[in-house]
Amino acid sequence: MKVYFETYGCTLNKGDTLTMMSLLRERKHQLTNDISSADVIVINTCTVRMETEEKMKKRIKELVSTGKKLVVAGCLAGAEPALVTSLAPSASLIGPQSLESVVKAVEGDSRVVEIGSKPPTLLPKVHEGLxxxxxxxxxxxxxxxxxxxxxxxxxxxxxxxxxxxxxxxxxxxxxxxxxxxxxxxxxxxxxxxxxxxxxxxxxxxxxxxxxxxxxxxxxxxxxxxxxxxxxxxxxxxxxxxxxxxxxxxxxxxxxxxxxxxxxxxxxxxxxxxxxxxxxxxxxxxxxxxxxxxxxxxxxxxxxxxxxxxxxxxxxxxxxxxxxxxxxxxxxxxxxxxxxxxxxxxxxxxxxxxxxxxxxxKYVGREMRVLALERGKGESVLARTENYIPVVLDMVELGRWYDVKIIDSSFFDLRGMII
CATH class of the missing domain: 3.80.30.20 (tm_1862 like domain)
Known part of the structure; x- marks a missing residue:
């Protein structure tokens, strides 16, 4: 099957999604970024704050309206299963400590509800980017x-x-x-x-x-x-x-x-x-x-x-x-x-x-940074050895650079290649 994932929340949730992706890939399912071509939609939810929960509820309703097979995973499914069921009665529910059940939910003909704690699954084998x-x-x-x-x-x-x-x-x-x-x-x-x-x-x-x-x-x-x-x-x-x-x-x-x-x-x-x-x-x-x-x-x-x-x-x-x-x-x-x-x-x-x-206090310093992510336009976001973000222009990702810090904001620094 073609499976489409949406992930919300913390870095741990992103790791959980990678784990579920790994399990499905091992079963020869195809991951897709195109929701319109998907056979199954998996939404990995967050519920840490009230406004986040409201966003999740709205999105679940939108996904139900697609008519596609839906799996609701993550913290909202685990913490408030009755709420999720009221929003999506036919959707399968997978708690964050039952990730391996995503295989049964995707492949099975009947609704799956697994929100308890099980032994941890294998770590993800899906690798994305730097x-x-x-x-x-x-x-x-x-x-x-x-x-x-x-x-x-x-x-x-x-x-x-x-x-x-x-x-x-x-x-x-x-x-x-x-x-x-x-x-x-x-x-x-x-x-x-x-x-x-x-x-x-x-x-x-x-x-x-x-x-x-x-x-x-x-x-x-x-x-x-x-x-x-x-x-x-x-x-x-x-x-x-x-x-x-x-x-x-x-x-x-x-x-x-x-x-x-x-x-x-x-x-x-x-x-x-x-x-x-x-x-x-x-x-x-x-x-x-x-x-x-x-x-x-x-x-x-x-x-x-x-x-x-x-x-x-x-x-x-x-x-x-x-x-x-x-x-x-x-x-x-x-x-x-x-x-x-x-x-x-x-x-x-x-x-x-x-x-x-x-x-x-960093302005004027020379620092070593690792370029990791695309920024706005042609800019690149690099990290100092103490993980402060530095914005660079037109450099290659995945490389270390020696830079001089020429400006700062409350959020990041701006560097110039030495």
Whole structure:
């Protein structure tokens, strides 16, 4: 059959799509980018925020109207199967921890509903472009009160180190220049394997793979990163590893962190960031912030702004709290919508101001960058060794360049080939 995929959400979702594609290719099905020629449509959904869910609902209705066989996969299918069924009664439902069931859903004559947790499937064998997305684990070890993803990815399931290394070797052999190790919480890797291996062990093993490529490690929670910080810093010191750390703080107030179900204090987070920066001075610390979570008053919000000013993160993903059904946070007294919107606007404005200040310090420096993606027009997006984006003009993808930084914005840098 010809199968068309649409993917929404995080990098882990993209990895899940690659896994499903691999399974179908092994069964000799044909993947197509043309929805009109497809026999089956698979939509891999996200439900992390309310507006995202609304977008998913609208798109599912549109796909139902095509009259084609439909498979709804991903977090919306896993977390809210009744909702999906009401939108698409005949569609098959595949949860993010039942990916192998996509074969049965595509090939079978009857509706398939598989939303529970099963042993992890083999890693994807589909390689696309210069950036290879390699899932290392599915699920997490946390219980954040605002998170609906936990309802879809209920348990932590780590892939074997051997399988991950083989996937990396195959990707590098086929031309990948960046390996993105992704997971809901990469720092949780190996906890379900008896604690015999962990994220630092995996990164060291991947660093030993021959070839010219860089490793980017996805989000890790502060509390689990703290447990093996010395080993993490040692592993990140390898020249093949981007000096990039995505560590979400979510709030700068301890009371709000407790209401969120986070397992660290603000002072512990500050110590973590300062230790990384002291031992890897060029490190890029990226974080996430939620404004307007239940229990956040004006003083708590001010604490978050103060933390942003103090730590001057290279990048911040700022989100307004979104009520998600069946989560603990949804049952707490809510912050009014207009207050949340005002706080979001204020936090984003401060972030842009601080990020511009951070990026201005790069102007005039000479740096080594790896060209990876097409930009607007004839521009190319490259990455520094600490993963800051640099816009270049008319260069070849997949190559390293020595550049001089000539300008900056809050979002990226602009370079000139030396």
């Amino acid at each position: 950036i290879a997305v390699i899932p290392i684990a599915d699920g997490c070890a946390g219980h954040c009160n605002f998170c609906i993803t936990k309802l879809a990815r209920r348990i932590l399931r780590s892939y074997s180190m051997r399988a991950i290394k083989e996937a990396v070797q195959e990707s590098v052999r086929r031309g990948a220049k960046e390996i993105e190790l992704t997971g809901q919480d990469t720092a949780a890797y190996g906890l379900d394997l008896g604690g015999l291996v962990g994220l630092p062990d995996l990164v060291r093993e991947i660093s030993s793979v021959e070839g010219d490529f860089m490793i980017r490690v996805g989000m890790m929670t502060p509390d689990l990163a703290m447990r093996r910080l010395d080993e993490i810093i040692e592993a990140w010191s390898h020249p093949k590893v981007y000096k990039f750390f995505h560590i979400p703080v979510q709030s700068g107030n301890d009371r709000v962190l407790r209401l969120m179900g986070r397992k660290y204090t603000v002072e512990e987070f500050k110590a973590l960031v300062k230790e990384i920066r002291s031992r890897i001075p060029q490190s890029n610390i990226t974080t996430d912030v939620i404004v307007g979570h239940p229990g956040e008053d004006e003083d708590a919000f001010k604490d978050t702004l103060d933390l942003m000013r103090e730590l001057k993160f290279e990048r911040i993903h700022i989100a307004m709290y979104s009520l998600r059904p069946n989560t603990r946070s949804s049952m707490m007294p809510q912050v009014p919508g207009d207050v949340k919107r005002r706080r979001l606007k204020e936090a984003v404005s401060l972030y842009e101001e601080l990020s511009l200040e951070v990026h201005k």
